[in-house]
Amino acid sequence: MSQPVRASLWAGLYCPGLPLSAVWDHQPGIGPVAVHSHQRGQARIFQAGRIAAQHGVRAGMGLSQALALLPQLQSRPRNPAMEQRALEQIALAAYGHSHQVVLAPPDTVLLEIAGSQRLRGGLQPLLDQLVKTLRQQGFRVRCGTAVVPAAARLLARVGQHADSPERLQHTLDALPIDALGLAPGKQQAIIGCGLRRLGELVRMGAPERARRFGSALNAELDQLYGRQPTPLAGWQPPERYRQRLELPVPSERSEALLFAGNRALDHLGGWLEVRDRALTALHVTLEREDAGNPIALGLSLARPGFDRARLLEMLALKLDRIRLPAPVAALVLKAETTLEHRPPQADLWDGRNHGDAWPALLDRLRARLGEEALSGIAPQADHRPEHAWRWVPPGTTRVCTETRPRPTWLLPEPRPCQRADFRLEDGPERIEAGWWDGQDCRRDYWIARDGRNRRVWIFHEHEPRSGWFLHGLFC
Template sequence: MRRRIVSLWFPRLASERALRGRPVEAPFALTLRDNNTERLYCLNPVAEAAGLHRGMGYADARAFCPELQSRPADPRGDRRFLRILRRWATRYCPWVGPEGADGLVLDITGSAHLFGGEPEMLGDMRARLTRSGLTVRAGLADTRGAAWALARFGEGIAAPGDAAARIGALPVAALRLGDNACTTLGRLGLRSIADLAAAPRAPLARRVGPEVLLRLDQALGARPEQVSPRSDPPRHAVRMTLPEPIGHSADVMAGTERLLARLCARLEDREAGARELLLTLRRVDQASQQVELRLARPLRDAHRILPLFERGVAEVDAGYGIDQLRLEATRVEPLPARQATHAGAARSDGLDDLITRIGTRIGLENVIRFLPADSHIPERSFLIAPAAWTSAETGWVGRHPRPLRLFPPEPIAGTGPRPPDRFRWRGMALTAAAATGPERIAPEWWLEDENWRRGLRDYWQVETRQGRRLWLFHTPQDPGWFVQGEFA
């Protein structure tokens, strides 16, 4: 059986995806920064009709077309949307793969008759995609290269065995060649695929390299080219349909417990853990209630996860009853098996569960912790980071203790290199009882810091008779005393 390949090209994929929710009738373009310059990334037909083109500078485009509307491009969202289209295209055949950033390639060998033939299949593809608001151009041929050429330069169907004649009049750029190769071939007078196929191969290979002949042979079928479909990532979801509706929180929790046991077993087989879980409760009136749980650490322990659902389940409106439960791990991370030890495991698990409980109320990103930083400057010796996405496996390494409270330096009266015996700070009269130091800290000369312009600092730990334990420093090059911290 002769192979049959379909190439689908979406010339305005990015702009049409952006306009699906908020259509615009005026000239519209997506912009993307390239080498510190905003350039047009994808345009709608109105903008193209106004003379704008892809790669044009945004400032030039606005000067040329003042009514141009724009939004920032989202290449990551475009890739995600293309993956959705790839999944949709599997309704026509199982072998579907991406073709660059704006196309798909399908191996429909043996499946066209299920849709009434090849023209009918392509017609069905175009109709469905057009109803979805997408512009598509399709090509069908015996080879992947010929189908690509037809989709982008000819659009049509090449009969079996007729690919060479069908694409012969197309320009050499239809062979998926770069701009440099096309320019070189044009200087040699080879402007069409037919001209290139008739040229002597040995001199041509020496002049333009082997890639041109490889692409030509792939398009004409002399060399094979596979369609490599991408498998969908595994979906970690379980579902339970109930014979009778339920409405009590205890019943929902009991069903959730069964689903968690099944889901965690699947995660354990893949050595993975869930970071985000979504519990969907379908009511008898077909409305749905959702309970989302974001975990501070990847987990696959059903006994630890189940209590974390209690607060969300208690707030669910069951209506006339819930007849289906669906639990999905929407975000999964690797969680390989670890050797159990007697030290610290229980404390770590309890802290992670506490962070999760607090995070469900105020958001995980709002639960923060201090982490050590590689700097001897007190103000730079720590970092503030969300606790759910960081771990405090190592503590601060230093020979001298640091105060629990650190604040901007506050001047006090004092003279000499040793701490003053009596001084006033924040309206309090304090008397020094003991002093430990000095610890000299030099500024980091490679960084610009206004607070360290005065140079060296000699730090002292001062215990006062009033019970305050303060962290003072003296600047020898510009004599002065300051309080910067307080010990617990």
């Protein structure tokens, strides 16, 4: 009777090491690391890295005990804000594969994948791709799929898949009670009743369950088995890009900064892709360890786009130019973007991308020489020759109306000279101007020859100074 509705299928991405990855930003070769949290005024290990775990550091151990066990252990307190950011980073990667992404804090991201099955040629390739992308970004995730979002979250923890309601029920029934992740007291109460598996708990009547374990558990089980819809709040990538990256160890070595920058560009690239925007400028702020004035570096792109290799090269050139007064503790990236997105086009005949090479050259020169070192030159409507030109950004077009002869070279400032050194050839050209801005002048310009037979441009000034000045060279 009714139209077959396309069943939805949810994948859960569970990142068990999130608290650790969030504060220790996947720097290789850093040694044993851990995260600790404060419980009743005492620092306890919350999660230990792989090397630390091999040396016997366990979760729940006191920090001082862990340090006694492994003196070179580095531990940082848990940082919920950074965990949230890391979770959003996983969500960002997921957003490239699905239209519907939901955050399930503290450590899981859910995405709807029924609509994306054909994107990568099947469900398994899609998940494999996602896991691989996240691993490159430093997150090890476990996948689970289910037809219900709440169940997908649970199955991600145990790494199981259930792509039909029957299978879901079967899989859930077989799960042990402690997979639910309930509060320890409640879990003890259920196990104390002799219930081992989820199926046994479900077979108990709902009123009795509510009486024994509270009504919240019923709602939870209903959501899990898909009898009640799961309330979901869809996640969208942020409108504006801002990312703060703490360095594991404050450093003034540009290699360490570039390594962190490389990681940040990974993330930025993902954001630009899902937002379908092109980068026009990137503001990098280096926060100093000694809390002094942060150092700002601006990378502007002559053409909107995103070329990682070029951005990294520009960042390296910028870092080469400056001397860091103190070790840098964190990098903050802010992106200026545009919706105008023109993919680079290669020349049909020789396959070289000329359109992109020119902005790339300008960017590279600017990064090393500074913004002001590159300019075009443009005429300006003023009768006084020293005001008739100005430096402009390259590529600026301006109209030129001057028809009188002008020299090839202008001296930056007119230089006093002796009339006797020159032979006047052509002139005079009277220039009287500037009464409006207080730099009033009255001069007679002459084309003359100097002792070396060069044609020069000199003038005899009557006001405000009096005397002869050299202003330009004609060849």
